[in-house]
Amino acid sequence: MLTYILRRLVGMFIVMLIVAAVVFIIARVIPGDPAAVMLGSAATPEDVAALRARMGLDQPFLTQFTLYLKQIVTFDLGDSIFLNRPVTQALAERAELTTFLTLMSVGIAVAIGVPIGIVSAVKRGRLVDQGTVALAMLAASVPSFWIGLTLIRYLAVDVPWFPVAGYGPPGASLAERLHHLVLPAIALGIPNSALILRFTRTSMLDVMNEDYVRTARAKGLPPLTVILKHALRNALIPILTIIGLTIAVMIAGAIVTETVFGLPGVGNLVVSAVLRRDYPVIQGALLVVSGLYVLINLAVDLLYAVVDPRVRY
Amino acid sequence: MTNESPVLAAPKPRKSGFFESRSPTAMLLRQLGRRPLTLIAAGLLAAVVVIALFSPWLTPYDPMKMDILNRLKPPTTAHWLGTDEFGRDVLARIMLGARLSLLVSFLVVIFATVMGTLLGLLGGYVRALDGVLMRFTDALMAFPDILLAIAFLAALGPSLFNVVLALGVVYTPRVARVVRAATLVIRELPFVEAATALGVSTPRIIRVHVLPNLMSPIIVQATFIFAFAILTEAALSFLGVGVPPTTPTWGNMIAGAQQYIRQADWLILFPGFAIVLTVLALQMVGDGLRDALDPRLQKVT
Numbered sequence: 001m002l003t004y005i006l007r008r009l010v011g012m013f014i015v016m017l018i019v020a021a022v023v024f025i026i027a028r029v030i031p032g033d034p035a036a037v038m039l040g041s042a043a044t045p046e047d048v049a050a051l052r053a054r055m056g057l058d059q060p061f062l063t064q065f066t067l068y069l070k071q072i073v074t075f076d077l078g079d080s081i082f083l084n085r086p087v088t089q090a091l092a093e094r095a096e097l098t099t100f101l102t103l104m105s106v107g108i109a110v111a112i113g114v115p116i117g118i119v120s121a122v123k124r125g126r127l128v129d130q131g132t133v134a135l136a137m138l139a140a141s142v143p144s145f146w147i148g149l150t151l152i153r154y155l156a157v158d159v160p161w162f163p164v165a166g167y168g169p170p171g172a173s174l175a176e177r178l179h180h181l182v183l184p185a186i187a188l189g190i191p192n193s194a195l196i197l198r199f200t201r202t203s204m205l206d207v208m209n210e211d212y213v214r215t216a217r218a219k220g221l222p223p224l225t226v227i228l229k230h231a232l233r234n235a236l237i238p239i240l241t242i243i244g245l246t247i248a249v250m251i252a253g254a255i256v257t258e259t260v261f262g263l264p265g266v267g268n269l270v271v272s273a274v275l276r277r278d279y280p281v282i283q284g285a286l287l288v289v290s291g292l293y294v295l296i297n298l299a300v301d302l303l304y305a306v307v308d309p310r311v312r313y
Numbered sequence: 314m315t316n317e318s319p320v321l322a323a324p325k326p327r328k329s330g331f332f333e334s335r336s337p338t339a340m341l342l343r344q345l346g347r348r349p350l351t352l353i354a355a356g357l358l359a360a361v362v363v364i365a366l367f368s369p370w371l372t373p374y375d376p377m378k379m380d381i382l383n384r385l386k387p388p389t390t391a392h393w394l395g396t397d398e399f400g401r402d403v404l405a406r407i408m409l410g411a412r413l414s415l416l417v418s419f420l421v422v423i424f425a426t427v428m429g430t431l432l433g434l435l436g437g438y439v440r441a442l443d444g445v446l447m448r449f450t451d452a453l454m455a456f457p458d459i460l461l462a463i464a465f466l467a468a469l470g471p472s473l474f475n476v477v478l479a480l481g482v483v484y485t486p487r488v489a490r491v492v493r494a495a496t497l498v499i500r501e502l503p504f505v506e507a508a509t510a511l512g513v514s515t516p517r518i519i520r521v522h523v524l525p526n527l528m529s530p531i532i533v534q535a536t537f538i539f540a541f542a543i544l545t546e547a548a549l550s551f552l553g554v555g556v557p558p559t560t561p562t563w564g565n566m567i568a569g570a571q572q573y574i575r576q577a578d579w580l581i582l583f584p585g586f587a588i589v590l591t592v593l594a595l596q597m598v599g600d601g602l603r604d605a606l607d608p609r610l611q612k613v614t
Contacts, residue, residue, distance in 0.1 A: 018452035026468050137600070141592035143544055145551050146567060146585040153578050252457030256548050260571075270460070274467040274554055282467050290455040 001305070008301065012294050017069075019290045024068050026286075027279050028061075077284035082276050087284035090269060097167055097265035101181050101188065101257070102250045108189030109196050109246060114239065117200025122227060124205060132197065140194035144253055148187035148260035155183060165262035184261045188253050192246050199242040203235040210234070236307050244300035248293035344605035351601025354594040361591050365411035374402035376409040376561065385577045395579040397570070403580065407587050410561040414591075417476055417556065418542035422535050424481030429488020430531060434519060436489065437496025447493070450486035458483045459545055466554045473556050480545060484538045491530050499526050529606035536599035540592045547588050563588050 035051040052058050056067055071078065077087035120132040156164040162183045168176045207213065208231055216230045217223075255267035262268075266285060273281035345351055364371060374392075380400030388395045394403040436446040453461070458480075465479035499505060500523065508518050549555030550564025558565045563584040570580030 014448055015451050015455060018448060019455055022452060022456075023464075026464050137596050138589070138593055141540070141544075141589050141596060143547050143551075143564075143585065143588055145548060146581070146588065149567065149571065149574060149581050150578075150585070153574050153581070157575055249457055252460045255459060255463065256552065259552055270463065271552055271554075274463055274552075277467065279467070282464055286456065286460060286464050289457065289460055290452075293455050293457065 005302070008298055012298060015294055016291060019294075020069060020072060020287065021065070023283050023286045024065055027283055028064075072287065077287065078280035080273070080281045081278045082273075083278075083281075087280050090281065091266060091284060091288060094264060094266045094269050097177075097181075097263055098251065098254050098258070098267060100178065101184055101254055101263070101265060102247060104178075104181055104185035105188035105192065105250050105253075106243065106247055108185055109193040109250075110243060112189070112193035113196030114200050117197040117239075118204055118227065118232065120197070120201045121204035121208060124208075129201075133201070136194040136197045139190055139197075142191055144187050144191050145256045145260045147190055148184065148257055151183045151187055152261070167263050167265075180261075180263070184257045184263060187260070188250055188257045192250060192253070196239070196242055196246060200235070200239050203238040204231055207231045207235040234308070237304055240300055240303055240307060244296045247296055248289075251289050251292060341605055345601060348601045348605065351598060351605075354597035354601070357590065357594040358598060361411060361594070362415065364408050365415050368405070368408035368412065372402065372405040372408060374405040376401060376405040385573065385580075387577070388579055394583045395577065397566075397577075397580055398573060403583055406561045406566060407563070407584055410563045410566055410584065411587065411591075413473070413556060413560055413562045414543055414546060414564070414588075417473065417480075417546050417562075418539050420477040421480040421484060421542040421546075422539050424477060425484035425488050425538055426531055426535050428481065428485045429534075430492050430527070432485065432489040433492025434496055434523070436493040437500065438515070438519070443493070446489070450489050453482070453486045456483075458541070459548055462545060462549060463552070463554055466549065471554050471557055476546060476549060476555050480542050480549075483545075484542065487538065488531065488534050491534050492527055495527055495530050496523060499523050529602075533599055533603045533606060536595055536602060540595035540599065543588060543592050543595070 035048050035055060035057055039047055039051060056064055059067065075088060077091075079085065080087055080090055083090055116132050120129045123129045151162075152164055156162045163180050167180050172180075213226060213230050216226045221230075251266075254265060255270055257263075258265045258267035259271050266289075269281060270285045272278075273285070345355075368376075378401060380396070382400065383392070383396050384398055384400040386392060386396045386400075392402050392404070394407065397403055397406065432446055432450075436443045456464075461483050462476075462479040465482065466475055469475040469478065505518060505522050508522055513521075546555060546562070547564030547567070550558075550562045551568045553565075553568065555564060556562055558569065566584040567581055570577065570584075573580055
């Protein structure tokens with residue numbers, strides 16, 4: 001187990017190193033001088049030179065990269081050009097909203113995907129099954145920003161059950177803030193429920209043909225017990241994997257959803273950074289999100305052993 | 314699980330000597346003939362492509378012509394899908410938007426399949442490069458697709474070419490992984506071994522023996538990438554970092570309609586329907602192709 005974790009950590013380290021290199025290179029392939037681009041056309045050559053020196057752009061390429069890695073290790077992601085604050089601080093301030101949004105969306109996606117996937121597998125080949133498979137495909141074809149806008153129009157404008165946009169006034173209570181996140185979470189959760197549904201169904205179908213499920217049925221256990229205790233527990237690993245993947249996809253999906261609903265989260269920060277060409281923020285967000293993705297994958301792999309005691313590393 | 318990763322699908326000859334032709338194409342068509350839904354979806358796709366190609370001849374309205382007197386009119390018999398904030402015909406704009414949305418996604422598919430196939434073959438054949446290439450694809454796949462595309466576009470600036478480049482790079486690893494996995498299987502098969510024993514050169518083996526057997530997984534993967542690319546391109550246009558909004562795409566039409574959400578929901582609904590229909594059709598075709606091309610999956614459902 002310990003050697004497995006160690007091996008995974010080493011692999012993770014290598015992937016993160018390449019990720020950092022990719023992030024670093026993206027910022028350097030920009031046509032033109034990043035310092036000049038950031039300062040705009042009104043800047044004097046002296047200003048540009050000063051910013052270049054501050055950003056370390058006058059150093060050789062490899063020195064710049066080592067410098068960059070050193071900063072990352074000390075959790076220093078640089079300063080935002082426009083917000084005049086450390087990137088880590090800007091990200092941290094907005095992390096709460098994006099975390100809540102992601103968790104609620106995952107909750108919705110799982111609440112839709114897993115039970116319907118199970119029913120679909122149990123009723124395999126019947127009308128219910130074919131219907132849900134078709135619905136899942138439909139859900140996977142709908143852009144989340146479009147669901148968001150339709151929800152705003154019909155559930156916030158026409159019937160004012162939910163706020164149209166924003167995260168409540170400053171100092172709003174937790175309940176109020178969460179209320180603002182209901183529609184965004186639905187918009188993000190529905191398209192992602194499709195993948196979870198399909199994996200649950202496939203995974204359940206694989207397991208339902210196993211001998212122990214037949215035995216459990218044959219000895220007269222109630223169908224629900226067979227499905228939940230014998231089949232689902234054994235089908236859980238692929239389902240967990242896909243849920244982990246979904247979480248990562250949703251963190252990125254939040255970029256679009258937060259823009260639709262005018263939510264001041266990490267995604268919103270990224271979009272405004274792109275529009276203002278605030279590279280340190282973009283780089284920082286890329287690094288943090290992909291780091292989270294790699295971590296979630298590791299966590300899911302380690303969860304396997306908890307879910308399924310047969311798994312030994 | 315196996316369902317999700319199509320690997321190696323040389324269509325096996327079927328026993329039913331019902332039709333004379335046993336060419337892969339004929340067999341594929343026979344397989345697809347048994348799937349009416351796939352055929353309907355393929356027909357729908359063909360219709361979307363025809364509309365995109367011939368839109369100027371299919372509608373009496375000029376998608377760019379403003380008509381302020383008729384602005385924000387709901388759907389009528391004259392304007393089937395209503396008019397936008399400048400009085401332009403929404404249907405004509407959706408038809409024009411199909412062009413760019415399909416073109417971008419199509420180019421992305423070409424880029425990703427060509428690059429992905431090259432990298433996958435390289436990884437599958439040159440063992441020394443395999444480890445490096447696969448870690449590199451791991452790293453690229455650790456970025457969620459839209460975030461990586463946004464980062465590229467932030468660096469390169471928004472233009473049609475850059476959108477294609479960014480999304481192409483994003484989807485290349487997906488093809489590379491599938492091609493590598495399939496290549497590793499195919500290169501160990503008896504007929505490749507036989508060719509090697511006969512002294513056939515590696516490039517020729519790849520061209521004559523390996524590539525044709527890679528076609529089915531690549532085509533299936535390409536169909537899904539097409540679908541993802543349409544969705545991601547729409548999202549990029551919506552965020553305003555995609556193709557510049559001078560030309561309508563489905564994504565930037567929806568983005569522009571956002572401020573009229575209270576008065577004119579048709580401006581948002583109809584371009585959305587266009588996206589949903591096209592992506593749904595692509596996914597159905599992809600599913601159908603995957604089942605038809607991979608005989609091993611036929612017993613699963």
